[in-house]
Amino acid sequence: MSPPSDDTSTVDRLPRQRTTFAANAVRAARLRLQTFASGARGFERDMLRLHVGSLLRNPFIIPALIVLTSFAGLYISGSIYFIGWAAFAMIAHCVHVALARAAHRERRSVALIAKWRLRLWLAQVTSGVGWSFFLLLPCSACSASNATFVQSAVLLAALAATALSACFMRYGFLLFCLPIGVTLLAQTVASPSPLRMGLFAFIATAAVFLGLMTSRLYRSNVRLLTFQSEKDGLIAELEVAKSMSDEARQRAEEANLAKSRFLASMSHELRTPLNAILGFSEVMATEVMGPLENPVYKEYTSDIHRSGQHLLDLINEILDLSRIEAGKYDLQEDEIHLADITEDCIGMVQLRASAKNITIIDRMETSMPPVFADEKAMRQVTLNLLSNAVKFTPTGGEISVKVGWTAGGGQYLAIRDNGPGIPQEEIPVVLSAFGQGSIAIKSAEQGTGLGLPIVQAILSKHGGQFMLKSQLRKGTEAIAILPRERVLLPSPGQRQSA
Numbered sequence: 001m002s003p004p005s006d007d008t009s010t011v012d013r014l015p016r017q018r019t020t021f022a023a024n025a026v027r028a029a030r031l032r033l034q035t036f037a038s039g040a041r042g043f044e045r046d047m048l049r050l051h052v053g054s055l056l057r058n059p060f061i062i063p064a065l066i067v068l069t070s071f072a073g074l075y076i077s078g079s080i081y082f083i084g085w086a087a088f089a090m091i092a093h094c095v096h097v098a099l100a101r102a103a104h105r106e107r108r109s110v111a112l113i114a115k116w117r118l119r120l121w122l123a124q125v126t127s128g129v130g131w132s133f134f135l136l137l138p139c140s141a142c143s144a145s146n147a148t149f150v151q152s153a154v155l156l157a158a159l160a161a162t163a164l165s166a167c168f169m170r171y172g173f174l175l176f177c178l179p180i181g182v183t184l185l186a187q188t189v190a191s192p193s194p195l196r197m198g199l200f201a202f203i204a205t206a207a208v209f210l211g212l213m214t215s216r217l218y219r220s221n222v223r224l225l226t227f228q229s230e231k232d233g234l235i236a237e238l239e240v241a242k243s244m245s246d247e248a249r250q251r252a253e254e255a256n257l258a259k260s261r262f263l264a265s266m267s268h269e270l271r272t273p274l275n276a277i278l279g280f281s282e283v284m285a286t287e288v289m290g291p292l293e294n295p296v297y298k299e300y301t302s303d304i305h306r307s308g309q310h311l312l313d314l315i316n317e318i319l320d321l322s323r324i325e326a327g328k329y330d331l332q333e334d335e336i337h338l339a340d341i342t343e344d345c346i347g348m349v350q351l352r353a354s355a356k357n358i359t360i361i362d363r364m365e366t367s368m369p370p371v372f373a374d375e376k377a378m379r380q381v382t383l384n385l386l387s388n389a390v391k392f393t394p395t396g397g398e399i400s401v402k403v404g405w406t407a408g409g410g411q412y413l414a415i416r417d418n419g420p421g422i423p424q425e426e427i428p429v430v431l432s433a434f435g436q437g438s439i440a441i442k443s444a445e446q447g448t449g450l451g452l453p454i455v456q457a458i459l460s461k462h463g464g465q466f467m468l469k470s471q472l473r474k475g476t477e478a479i480a481i482l483p484r485e486r487v488l489l490p491s492p493g494q495r496q497s498a
Contacts, residue, residue, distance in 0.1 A: 051168035089130035409484035
């Protein structure tokens with residue numbers, strides 16, 4: 001596959017790595033969405049990662065609460081048990097954070113997710129045990145009501161802080177609350193005082209409320225991860241489809257370019273034998289080497305010459321279009337006058353127009369400056385448009401030819417006939433290669449369908465524009481426009497006229 005040259009259109013080439021990455025992303029998304037049927041289980045790794053991230057982002061909330069509670073208890077009661085409790089609770093929390101850091105550093109496979117989840121569950125239970133010991137701390141200087149109030153406030157703060165990180169792990173908050181609930185229940189059963197029962201009811205109610213909120217947040221996070229995974233899968237699918245489409249388009253353009261280059265390089269090989277056929281058939285038809293005794297043979301030679309000429313015209317048009325598509329159509333630009341070229345071309349088709357009694361009316365603005373363009377190419381454009389006009393104008397019709405200024409300061413050539421016209425829906429067909437409208441198909445003088453595409457391509461090479469306007473039973477107008485940049489040194493008067 002040869003690299004594109006400078007004279008061809010640049011094709012966006014997607015790297016092979018991008019296609020591979022998109023394909024891998026599609027496979028990963030499908031595996032995650034299809035392997036696990038229970039929804040949340042398919043995102044255990046992601047939820048574990050979010051839980052670990054939440055612990056590592058807020059590692060100082062629980063230690064700060066432990067330190068404040070221990071100092072306050074030590075100050076009020078003077079009991080050293082608060083120091084022991086603070087040490088145990090702090091160690092349990094540090095172990096929990098250390099496990100989270102280790103899980104964050106390790107590349108967790110599917111087989112290791114259950115092990116890390118079990119370790120973090122045990123850390124949650126250990127933290128709950130540490131806070132359950134807080135309920136057993138003595139406070140001789142505190143009244144029963146004050147002690148119950150302080151325990152309720154501290155435990156509520158601990159439950160709320162734990163719920164912030166436990167919302168990403170199933171049963172994490174429940175395991176934290178389990179030791180605290182067991183301790184409270186045992187104390188209430190042992191001494192069923194109204195304060196103990198009130199404390200148990202308050203903590204139980206708060207735990208149930210926070211547990212429900214944690215469960216709802218967990219399901220919401222799973223749902224968000226599901227939507228994110230589906231979106232990533234769709235994006236990856238689109239990337240794969242786009243890369244495949246781009247590669248297919250690139251192959252098609254390169255195949256078309258190779259075809260155009262092949263046809264352009266076959267110009268000499270195709271034209272040489274046709275020139276010989278045309279030459280010898282013309283010699284035979286004109287009887288240069290002697291008369292043909294059989295008149296049928298003379299008629300055959302005329303048919304051979306006419307068919308060869310038609311075939312040569314067809315090959316010339318195909319090769320012209322192929323050279324343009326292959327980027328080998330080089331413009332030989334020079335100063336030319338569009339009006340002069342148009343007059344010459346009118347003279348070349350005048351004989352055919354007279355045979356059909358067609359009147360050609362030319363209206364050209366005088367004193368127009370030259371344009372910088374390819375004379376041969378502009379002659380081909382003018383002849384193609386005039387030939388089409390003569391071909392489709394009925395006998396006794398009229399053709400109008402105008403050359404003048406555009407509103408933007410360029411120059412234009414407009415050729416209008418009063419032929420049968422072209423339906424609006426067929427104009428794109430007529431402008432495509434080998435495209436012919438229904439009127440042209442019914443016409444006795446069918447062409448190759450390459451004239452207008454060649455006109456479009458030549459004008460595009462000049463930076464110009466081609467317009468085709470037509471109405472059924474009213475005629476067709478073809479307009480070739482050269483841009484302002486092609487006009488050489490227009491005079492102020494002409495600028496004002498434009």
